[in-house]
Amino acid sequence: MTVLKELEQMFAKGKITRREFVSRLSALGLTVAISPTLFARTGMAAIPKKGGVFRMGLMGGSTTDSLDPGVMNDTVPISLNWSTRNALVEVDHKGEAIPELAETWEAAPGAKNWTFKLRKGVEFHNGKTMTAKDVLYSINHHRGEDSKSAAKSIVAQIDDIKIDDKHTITIMLKSGDADFPYKMSDYHLTIFPDETTQADLEKAVGTGGYILENHEPGVRASLKRNPNYWKEGRAHFDELQYILINDSIARTNALQSGQVDVINGVELKTAHLLKKSPKIQLAEGAGSRHFPFPVRCDQAPYTDNNVRLGLKLAVDRQEMVDKILRGFGYVGNDIPIGKNQKYFAKDLPQRQYDPEKAKFHMKKAGMLDHTFNLHTADAAFLGGVDAAVLYKEQASKAGINIKVVREPNDGYWSNVWMKKEWVASYWSGRATVDWMFSLAYSDETNWNETAWKNDSFNKLLKKARPELDEAKRAKMYFELQKIVHDDGGAIIPMFGSWLMAANTKVKFGTVAGDWDFDGLRATERWWFA
Numbered sequence: 001m002t003v004l005k006e007l008e009q010m011f012a013k014g015k016i017t018r019r020e021f022v023s024r025l026s027a028l029g030l031t032v033a034i035s036p037t038l039f040a041r042t043g044m045a046a047i048p049k050k051g052g053v054f055r056m057g058l059m060g061g062s063t064t065d066s067l068d069p070g071v072m073n074d075t076v077p078i079s080l081n082w083s084t085r086n087a088l089v090e091v092d093h094k095g096e097a098i099p100e101l102a103e104t105w106e107a108a109p110g111a112k113n114w115t116f117k118l119r120k121g122v123e124f125h126n127g128k129t130m131t132a133k134d135v136l137y138s139i140n141h142h143r144g145e146d147s148k149s150a151a152k153s154i155v156a157q158i159d160d161i162k163i164d165d166k167h168t169i170t171i172m173l174k175s176g177d178a179d180f181p182y183k184m185s186d187y188h189l190t191i192f193p194d195e196t197t198q199a200d201l202e203k204a205v206g207t208g209g210y211i212l213e214n215h216e217p218g219v220r221a222s223l224k225r226n227p228n229y230w231k232e233g234r235a236h237f238d239e240l241q242y243i244l245i246n247d248s249i250a251r252t253n254a255l256q257s258g259q260v261d262v263i264n265g266v267e268l269k270t271a272h273l274l275k276k277s278p279k280i281q282l283a284e285g286a287g288s289r290h291f292p293f294p295v296r297c298d299q300a301p302y303t304d305n306n307v308r309l310g311l312k313l314a315v316d317r318q319e320m321v322d323k324i325l326r327g328f329g330y331v332g333n334d335i336p337i338g339k340n341q342k343y344f345a346k347d348l349p350q351r352q353y354d355p356e357k358a359k360f361h362m363k364k365a366g367m368l369d370h371t372f373n374l375h376t377a378d379a380a381f382l383g384g385v386d387a388a389v390l391y392k393e394q395a396s397k398a399g400i401n402i403k404v405v406r407e408p409n410d411g412y413w414s415n416v417w418m419k420k421e422w423v424a425s426y427w428s429g430r431a432t433v434d435w436m437f438s439l440a441y442s443d444e445t446n447w448n449e450t451a452w453k454n455d456s457f458n459k460l461l462k463k464a465r466p467e468l469d470e471a472k473r474a475k476m477y478f479e480l481q482k483i484v485h486d487d488g489g490a491i492i493p494m495f496g497s498w499l500m501a502a503n504t505k506v507k508f509g510t511v512a513g514d515w516d517f518d519g520l521r522a523t524e525r526w527w528f529a
Contacts, residue, residue: 067081069081084223097431125211142189177466220243283499284500302421319394334492348478371402385406428514
């Protein structure tokens with residue numbers, strides 16, 4: 001490995017700061033002129049500048065939003081969380097786990113016990129120095145019997161936590177988990193000071209790049225840059241202004257009129273018009289966001305895999321991407337793992353649109369005369385109704401009859417999803433194969449939207465979880481994806497990009513595709529020219 005490549009990898013993994021990176025380049029006699037290329041390969045387009053007021057017109061919030069990390073579940077509160085707090089681990093634009101408040105981590109044999117070495121000298125906004133005691137308190141916030149935290153399923157695997165010293169903490173699991181550091185990057189598991197009260201959580205005191213000054217849930221929020229932020233080369237704006245704009249037309253107008261610098265949730269139907277404007281740029285994050293049509297495998301006729309295969313073969317995936325996503329995405333292969341993710345089964349044959357083969361399987365199941373009800377709404381995902389209608393047209397060429405049942409947007413996730421026999425659904429995805437499968441495909445989860453149970457899959461999933469050997473894990477995760485592809489109840493025709501639009505003075509590097517708004521960390525990663 002060349003010295004240059006080694007430096008690049010150290011910078012990408014957070015082992016050296018941007019200042020150290022540039023300094024070492026200079027020491028090697030390398031000119032600053034080549035550094036933009038290096039920054040681009042590590043997710044940065046150029047060396048960022050400080051200053052300015054970053055005005056964001058965002059969808060994804062309501063008047064009931066809380067800044068308690070355990071209960072937040074929408075774009076604006078989560079982005080506020082990342083602006084004010086940090087976690088032990090960060091997932092970068094490549095989908096890799098890199099150090100954040102934890103400098104290093106190490107697993108004991110069997111991956112049951114994980115020791116995290118914390119950074120020294122990190123301060124909370126109130127001036128308190130962070131220690132292992134704060135980390136313990138923050139994690140335990142989600143572990144109580146009465147906890148309503150959405151992270152409860154993650155911390156449920158923790159058996160005990162031990163503080164070794166002020167900057168070392170060991171987390172002991174009930175069973176091995178080789179991906180556990182990724183789970184410590186979950187947005188619910190950000191760190192706040194020891195003895196923080198429930199009321200004080202709304203003040204968002206953390207170690208993050210910005211300090212909360214004002215928050216009107218569902219309306220707006222303002223923050224100022226943390227002058228003592230510990231991350232070199234992050235949090236570039238002097239101030240942040242969050243403005244909640246849930247209406248897509250109003251968001252677009254706010255950007256075009258110069259009232260805001262960036263918007264999320266760009267309407268795919270109008271994205272090409274924004275792209276033509278010399279004053280506006282699109283920011284696209286392609287990752288693990290996908291749009292399944294799950295069937296209930298515990299209800300006839302979907303108990304028959306011939307029916308499931310018939311429906312999988314009856315959808316034209318490329319046409320879905322072209323017409324529903326307007327090209328802002330890529331075709332899916334009936335697995336919930338994005339092509340940007342580690343262990344993605346790239347050698348798994350891509351399922352193609354094949355009306356004749358679809359008809360063969362339906363005939364074998366005796367279902368050619370059956371009418372399949374597909375329940376959908378735009379609440380499932382933007383374009384959910386259009387996608388279902390297009391699916392119906394595509395399947396008709398195989399002699400398969402689909403009735404599109406349009407459900408009310410209000411109450412879709414509580415009254416339709418996981419209750420009706422075949423629905424439109426949506427997932428942002430998760431950082432690892434195990435995390436996604438454990439959350440939505442395992443027989444032990446409450447979010448198994450297909451009610452699919454496969455003994456071989458569940459046994460292999462548990463076997464793969466503690467495996468630290470990379471080659472063995474890769475082989476097992478390929479087999480798990482193959483089982484879902486061949487036997488599962490999720491028809492996944494397309495993966496969609498997160499799409500944002502900004503004025504041209506906003507600068508950014510490679511946009512992460514794990515969540516909206518550059519992994520919901522744009523406030524820390526972006527800057528003004």
